[in-house]
Structure formats: structure tokens, C-alpha cells
Amino acid sequence: MNPTANNFSSPAVQAMNLIRYVGDRVSKSGEPIEALPCNPEITDSPSEEFFIQIVEELYEQGILRMSEPVRLMGGGASHVYVTLSLEGWERYETEKRGQFEGNYGFIAMQFGDTDLDNFVQSVVKPTIKENTGYDLVDMRDVSQAGIIDNIMRVQIRDAAFVIAELSHDNSGAYWEAGYAEGLGKPVIYICEQKKFDEKGTHFDTNHCTTVFWDRDNDEGFKKELIATIRRSLDLFTTD
Numbered sequence: 001m002n003p004t005a006n007n008f009s010s011p012a013v014q015a016m017n018l019i020r021y022v023g024d025r026v027s028k029s030g031e032p033i034e035a036l037p038c039n040p041e042i043t044d045s046p047s048e049e050f051f052i053q054i055v056e057e058l059y060e061q062g063i064l065r066m067s068e069p070v071r072l073m074g075g076g077a078s079h080v081y082v083t084l085s086l087e088g089w090e091r092y093e094t095e096k097r098g099q100f101e102g103n104y105g106f107i108a109m110q111f112g113d114t115d116l117d118n119f120v121q122s123v124v125k126p127t128i129k130e131n132t133g134y135d136l137v138d139m140r141d142v143s144q145a146g147i148i149d150n151i152m153r154v155q156i157r158d159a160a161f162v163i164a165e166l167s168h169d170n171s172g173a174y175w176e177a178g179y180a181e182g183l184g185k186p187v188i189y190i191c192e193q194k195k196f197d198e199k200g201t202h203f204d205t206n207h208c209t210t211v212f213w214d215r216d217n218d219e220g221f222k223k224e225l226i227a228t229i230r231r232s233l234d235l236f237t238t239d
Contacts, residue, residue, distance in 0.1 A: 009044040010104075011054065012103070013044070013102045013103075013104075013158060014043040014044055014050075014051075014054050016091070016158060017042065017043040018042060018043045018054055018055065018058060018064075019058070019063065019084065019091050020092065020154070021042050021043070022036070022064065022088075022092075023084055023088070023089065026083050026084065032067075032082055033082040033083070034080065034081060036079040036080070036082045038051060038052065039051070055079050059079075062087060063084065063087055063091065064079075064082060064083075064084065064088060065082070065084065065085050066079050066080060066081060066082050067081040095158065096157075097183070098156075098157045098183030098184060098185060101159070102158040102159060102160060103134060103135075104135040104136065104137055105134050105136045105137070105159055105160055105162065105229075106136070106137055106138070106155050106156055106161075106176075107137070107138045107162070107163040107165060108163070108164045108170075108172065108173040108176035108177055109138060109164075109165035109168075109170065110165065110167070110170040110173065111138075115215075116165070116168075119215065120165070123218050123222065124190075124225070127225060127226065128225070128229065131226045131229075132226065132229055132230070132233075132235065134161075134229075136163065137155070139152055139155070152176065153179065156176060156180050156183070157183060160186075160233065161187070161188060161233060162176065162180040162185050162186070162187045163187075163190060164176065164177035164180075164187060165191070166190070166191045166201045167191050169201070177189070186229075186232035186233060188211065188228055188229060189201070189210040189211070191210055191211075191212055192212070192213055193212040193213060194214070196210070196212060209228060211225050211228055212224075
């Protein structure tokens with residue numbers, strides 16, 4: 001998810017959520033969806049009206065195919081016999097391969113450490129937002145229903161980049177970083193300087209570019225983190 005000010009996904013991500021929803025169901029059954037429910041949770045939209053707007057715009061762009069654009073049922077809107085056009089299937093496959101990039105980053109980290117949580121919330125997330133325009137989300141920011149592992153994979157697939165926080169040697173963070181690397185996503189490793197000096201990180205990552213943090217030098221960390229993200233995403237030609 002890429003939260004906006006009201007904590008809902010951006011319109012681009014909402015549209016991709018709908019393409020994924022339709023593609024997943026049609027590819028399993030081989031048949032169009034007979035009646036697409038008017039359910040904002042499908043796209044992570046803020047309202048039924050916004051959900052309908054997403055559906056109609058994808059229909060007008062030729063990405064969705066429907067026998068009827070909109071039909072009212074039970075006080076809500078239902079879109080009938082819905083499938084994807086050829087262009088829609090191309091977008092669906094692009095997202096499946098991890099080549100769709102939302103305008104957010106994803107951070108894999110250990111949860112439950114008060115000091116780390118404070119550091120991420122007060123330093124890492126606002127620094128990235130202020131200097132790149134990207135929101136940075138973790139799984140606690142995701143409100144979608146469903147199997148948590150599948151939701152996490154989608155968040156990583158749609159992220160522009162992934163940050164892996166390795167201070168706790170969290171197995172989940174390593175797995176998520178590896179999944180992102182496999183998709184070809186830019187992965188930026190961060191670790192507390194003291195921990196790295198004492199124990200290092202796993203040998204598969206200790207040779208990778210790692211940005212070290214020390215709460216006595218937040219400014220130095222911020223500068224190095226933003227420079228690393230800009231290099232990874234090719235956001236500048238000269239510094």
C-alpha cells in the first residue's frame with residue numbers, strides 16, 4: 001500500500017489492485033467475473049464512489065472489458081461480465097513479474113523494538129518522504145484483508161524499492177530482501193552501526209552496500225540514506 005494523507009492507496013496503486021483482482025479470478029476460472037461487487041476493499045479505495053471511478057476509467061481506457069459498464073444492484077453498483085483486455089493482461093503480467101512500480105518504498109524490519117520503531121517513524125520515513133516524495137510503508141501500514149504472506153508479496157512486488165533493516169538479524173527481513181532482489185527491485189540495507197561492528201550481518205549481505213545508523217548521528221545517516229536511494233533509483237545525474 002502507498003498511503004496518502006487519508007491512509008489509502010494512490011489512484012495508480014488502486015487501479016493496479018483492481019487489475020490484479022480481475023486477473024487472478026479470470027485466470028483461475030477461465031471465465032469473466034459475472035458481477036464485480038462494488039467493494040472499495042478490493043482496490044483500497046476510500047469510498048464506493050472512488051471505486052466506481054477507478055472501474056469506469058479502466059473501462060474507458062480499454063483495460064477492462066465489460067458487457068455493461070455499470071448496473072445498480074441492491075443500492076450499490078455492480079459491473080457485470082468483467083475481464084481484461086489484451087492490454088490489461090499485459091499490465092497484469094507486468095505486475096506479476098514485479099515490474100510495476102508504485103510510488104512508495106517498503107521496509108522489512110523487526111517489530112516490537114521500541115527504539116527501532118521510534119527511529120523508523122521519526123527519522124527514516126519522514127526523511128525519505130521529504131527528500132524523494134516516496135512514502136515508506138511496513139506491514140503495519142497495510143489494512144487489507146487476506147493471507148498476510150500474500151499481501152506482503154504484493155507490497156514488495158509493487159514497491160519502487162525495498163529497505164531491509166538488519167540490526168536484529170530478523171529472518172523475515174532477510175527473506176523479504178531476497179524476494180525483492182529476485183524481482184530485480186532496488187534493495188537498500190540498513191543496520192545499527194554498533195551491532196554491525198560487534199557481529200556484522202549474514203555473509204550473503206555483509207558485502208552489500210549498507211547504510212549504518214547511530215542515534216548520535218542522525219544527520220549523517222539521513223544524508224547517506226538519501227544519496228543511496230537516489231543512486232538506486234537514478235533520481236539525479238549530479239549531486
